[in-house]
Amino acid sequence: MRKQRGRASVVFENPPLIMAAASTVGKKEGDGPLGAFFDRVELDPMLGKKTWEEAESELQSRTAGLVIEKSGLSKEEIRYSFAGDLLAQLIATSFGNINLEIPMFGLYGACSTMGEGLGLGAMCVEGGFADHVLVGASSHFASAEKQFRFPLEYGNQRPYSATWTVTGCGAVIVSSGDCRGKEAPLAKITAVTTGKIVDMDFHDSMNMGAAMAMAALDTILQNFRDLGVDETHYDKIITGDLGTVGRRLLLDYLMKAGYRIESRYMDCGIEMFSPEEQDTHAGGSGCGCSAAVLCGFVLPKIRNGEWKRVLFLPTGALLSTVSFNEGKSVPGIAHGVVLETPDFL
Structure with a gap:
């Protein structure tokens, strides 16, 4: 079967599986309508760190660790990581993934990064280049405001068209269709x-x-x-x-x-x-x-x-x-x- 379809699509002959997923959010997100669905709600926006950027790195690190734990895999079994964030030079991702010691592709697609990572990760797995990959993306309200708009201390007013940057991270394990774990895939x-x-x-x-x-x-x-x-x-x-x-x-x-x-x-x-x-x-x-x-x-x-x-x-x-x-x-x-x-x- 030809995998390329039309101008921009790929259809998988042996569809990759999402074997595990993990989500971590901040208190405001946890207080929202979907709060009960997230794995972790962090009450401390600093996550025990000294800076907002370090807090976002910790957000990625904790979520990646959780999804690996839920997958039942070891870090050594995950061949690649596809991850990104909003900050300049992907500092939340690079510092947040240091201790994973997994070969990493750092991605920037702004708020589309999770989709970009899923696409690349799925093509990597279905192409036979990896059995398991980790895909994740994060953002943090305070680190994004500091970089793109004004530091929180400035107290600027926001127009009604503005959105609120979510303090949160999501991560999944994408695996080959031949790799079925103890749990049924999502x-x-x-x-x-x-x-x-x-x-x-x-x-x-x-x-x-x-x-x-x-x-x-x-x-x-x-x-x-x-x-x-x-x-x-x-x-x-x-x-x-x-x-x-x-x-x-x-x-x-x-x-x-x-x-x-x-x-x-x-x-x-x-x-x-x-x-x-x-x-x-x-x-x-x-x-x-x-x-x-x-x-x-x-x-x-x-x-x-x-x-x-x-x-x-x-x-x-x-x-x-x-x-x-x-x-x-x-x-x-x-x-x-x-x-x-x-x-x-």
């Missing part, structure tokens, strides 16, 4: 649609949902074309963190393209917080947002067959403080991963 990865950079010449860094919405639109339509399907092929189509603003744009433009997905659509950033009880404006964002929601909330529903086929679509805004201060736009990207209930369950 899901199989049947296809990947890699997104391209979409630049709408958008310049508002406090409205990233709008900046990323067209990238999500592009990847969803590419997935439909490449696989020859429509929205009814999926029980759920789940974006990463478009928030309330980006959600409306995506649904409107998909409707213009002839697709109505509202009844099967979900956004991790909207689900993470309660708009009535938590002041997060447009919702949640950050690498850790979609990663934690995937690992804590989505994968168990796929495993038990409540959602048999899901298009998981983390979205990212590709800006930096340098590019934005030099007057550059905020391009977006979205990576699609098709997750299904394993046939043998």
